[in-house]
Amino acid sequence: MLYTSSILLIVILFLLDREKTVKGLKIGLKKLLKNLPVFLNMIILVAISLYFISDELIIAYLGEGNYLFSLVFAILVGSISFMPGFVAFPLAGVLATKGVNYTVLAAFTTTMMMVGVVTYPIEKEFFGHKVTIIRNLIGLAIALIVSIIIGLVYGEVGLV
Numbered sequence: 001m002l003y004t005s006s007i008l009l010i011v012i013l014f015l016l017d018r019e020k021t022v023k024g025l026k027i028g029l030k031k032l033l034k035n036l037p038v039f040l041n042m043i044i045l046v047a048i049s050l051y052f053i054s055d056e057l058i059i060a061y062l063g064e065g066n067y068l069f070s071l072v073f074a075i076l077v078g079s080i081s082f083m084p085g086f087v088a089f090p091l092a093g094v095l096a097t098k099g100v101n102y103t104v105l106a107a108f109t110t111t112m113m114m115v116g117v118v119t120y121p122i123e124k125e126f127f128g129h130k131v132t133i134i135r136n137l138i139g140l141a142i143a144l145i146v147s148i149i150i151g152l153v154y155g156e157v158g159l160v
Contacts, residue, residue: 038121041122053080059095059098059100061073062095063095063098074107075107075111075144077112079117080117081112082119083112092109095108102151102156103150103154103157106143107147110147111139114140114143115136115139120132123135
């Protein structure tokens with residue numbers, strides 16, 4: 001859907017102003033080629049992290065034992081790994097069927113998509129060190145708030 005709408009918009013813009021559209025596509029291609037090595041490094045780091053952190057390992061540490069340990073582990077693993085929502089949510093569904101509670105799943109999936117230890121190099125290139133650190137800390141805070149709210153809604157976390 002995204003590709004189709006992008007191509008459609010490019011065709012419309014091309015019909016409206018060929019010169020600007022070609023110029024914009026050239027600029028975009030140059031930026032893509034400039035940033036491609038950083039993206040490739042990120043993809044390699046993601047693949048390596050997913051190779052070493054298997055589903056079985058995640059289930060073993062997230063679904064059993066100390067509740068606080070499971071929550072901290074979920075935050076750490078989620079922050080280190082990186083997955084898009086269309087992969088993270090089905091994984092969370094599998095983990096839920098294995099007995100992982102919703103508070104831990106919320107912390108895991110939220111940090112996985114909002115905190116970027118693996119994506120730090122590319123973010124630093126675009127936003128700088130300070131903004132990247134601040135963005136990740138805000139993402140971590142939001143992830144904690146979301147997991148606490150989910151825990152309250154499902155009765156896994158008490159108010160006192």
